[in-house]
Amino acid sequence: MLFQLTDQPIETLIGSLHPHAGGIVTFEGRVRAVNDDKKVASLEYVAYPELALHEGHAIINAALKQFDILEARAVHRTGHLAIGDIAVWVMSAAIHRKEAFEATEYIINTIKVHVPIWKKEHYSDGEAIWVRCDRCTDDHKHSHTVKEAFSL
Amino acid sequence: MLFQLTDQPIETLIGSLHPHAGGIVTFEGRVRAVNDDKKVASLEYVAYPELALHEGHAIINAALKQFDILEARAVHRTGHLAIGDIAVWVMSAAIHRKEAFEATEYIINTIKVHVPIWKKEHYSDGEAIWVRCDRCTDDHKHSHTVKEAFSL
């Protein structure tokens, strides 16, 4: 069903928030089966944890300052991921929805360019590539890659 | 923790989606404890179901046509809701995140002005009001209300 009415509670996993939070926007980034026309078998995320946590906190704090939001959080996964797995999850809660949309988009855009996390795509043909700045500035630009053939 | 790294799966309740879905944006609208400076005790949502389902489906189908997204859905709750309860939930999934943000924001904005659902706010002072077009065109404009004092 594309659109449903229900008299039962709608459940998500966000849990309780500030009682003034009326609009909550989440982003989840999942591992896609295809990237730049290549069939992805799995993905590996590696972080530089000390700097990644520092930069991640700074981004969330900047969003809390810059937008009229009540709460924000983000979590990034590391290690080997399969197709459909969630790699990153971001949430902003605001009194009104407009600010929550803006803050969540700001946070994910900024994570993608500032947080030292790298992604190695393993393709079904056996090749593996460290993805270079995956659409970090333009959602439609093709990603540039550093090729390291057969490094599986 | 504002920003976390984890090597464990990140879970949400969205479930499996199209294998090309890389960016998923959700909106949840929750019952706020305060609206227009009045303390809200509870809320009642009433729908005109035959028309609400028709318009809701039309909005999702319009989003699927208008934006480069793979999937979209929405659910709206009816009946009595408490503070913090989710009144409406929207999800769009796209290959890239930009389109998912745009589609989810379009869907919730359009639901708010087109779908025949009404909201009666019950205040802690005993008054109850059918909210009139709650910020439907301007997130910052104060809502106009049809007062029906003491109709509890």
Next chain:
Amino acid sequence: MTTIHITYFAALRDVTGYAEETLITEVVTAQALFHKLTAKYHWPFSEADIQVAINDRYQPTDTLLKEGDRVVFIPPVAGG
């Protein structure tokens, strides 16, 4: 004369005092029906506030009414 079934929701249901009524009326458009009922019930809405659904679909307010139509006057919506 035309037989029209009218359903009320939300503020209009509260003000009117009931959920449905059937009228046999000489009015020709939904707009004319709205003004007739506003005069009767003192609805707190102007025509600009209201949308009209006929047989469960939004329709222009100047739509001609047919025998047996179900009409709903839609007060300002406030979902979400």
Next chain:
Amino acid sequence: MTTIHITYFAALRDVTGYAEETLITEVVTAQALFHKLTAKYHWPFSEADIQVAINDRYQPTDTLLKEGDRVVFIPPVAGG
């Protein structure tokens, strides 16, 4: 001469062949260290591609290195 601890991640770790090394070097800035290591390991990056972290914080590439600094050259990131 300054003792510098260098940690490699991602593409730089693969190309260099290991995760960490300690150098005693005459270079004065992070930028100079980058060029020295690029000559040695044939890194597939230009200076414009790379950011520098010193002691776990981003720093300008012309930052002067101090005894015992931990330096990380950050290849283009691709989180999310």
